[in-house]
Amino acid sequence: MRKLIYGMNLTLDGYIAAAGDDIGWSGPPSHELFQWWLDHERASGLSLYGRKLWEEMSSYWPTGDQQPDATPAEIEFARNWRDTPKVVFSSTIDKVDWNTRLVTGDAIAEITRLKAGDGGPMTIGGATLAGAAMRAGLIDEYVIATHPVLVGGGTPFFTALDGWVNLNLVETRTFPGGVVLTRYETRR
Template identity: 35%
Template sequence: MRPLRYSINVTLDGCCHHEAGLPPDKESMRYWTAQLERADALLFGRVTYEMMASAWQKPATGTWPDWMVEWQLPFAETIDRAKKYVVSSTLSEVDWNAELVQGDLAQAVQLLKQEPGDGIWVGGVTLPLDLANLGLIDEYEFLVQPVLAGHGPTLLAGLREHIQLELVDRHEFQSGAVAVRFRPTRLTA
């Protein structure tokens, strides 16, 4: 069964708005590219899918926009070619190498996890909360930014039950950010 990994940038005070932390740099983009390469597929909710597509979907011209700098290209190429699944009750179709996921979320994600492969990567705010509440996330990865945002959406706000985690990896960045990766501990009777 392939694991479902939740990854997101988060400030020290728990804000997970995409503009709240430090701006991307070469080191963080290399890190996120490597994390995406560990996944066979990406799982997005509608909002995250639309936001990511607007920034990282290769234009029909086949040429990346002028605003994109060279060190962003590996990330752009990786996310652009990745297989994507989009959970939405409002979209009727998707593009960008994506497939629409509708219906029972738990059942649909369990089926995706049962497919062979190395893993599924999920980002965003709302969908990961639903997946955490269903107990479907196998790994949590937070790139903790040395910033206090003071406002914005917070990490897993509304989680129904306490989830105990164990640290499995840690990586420090020159910027002062720290990536920490956790797995839920499984209680045995």
């Protein structure tokens, strides 16, 4: 069975985006944090995206390695992003590119099917998609890069749940700029 990992950058008050889908609060990540995310993405065998995150990622990373000021890590991230198989869950878009498959039907049924298969860990991103996977009990690990900023509202990282989810802390790490990364595994 494949592991499903939900990880994103978020504010200290728990938002992945401020009001109006504003992600400017995070600023550019430190080289160390960016490298950590690159290594995390390299370990993934499949990336699952909701529509909004897909649109954000696909607006930059297909050519991110061709930007004149791209760092070696950004070049590698762009290449890895293009090469990694991806699934986008959306009923409002009709075309995806860059080693990506579109699913317009039941996301939970498809994620359950993918988890039951062979392969490396899967990452999931996008609050709505990940929230549905959380409520269905499908998330095996949470990766939280908490930035020292409060935005007061927006898109929360966590969704309302029907019951408690007990977790085990497996890693903590501090990055420049006061970013604290924590990883938790779901206790089954």
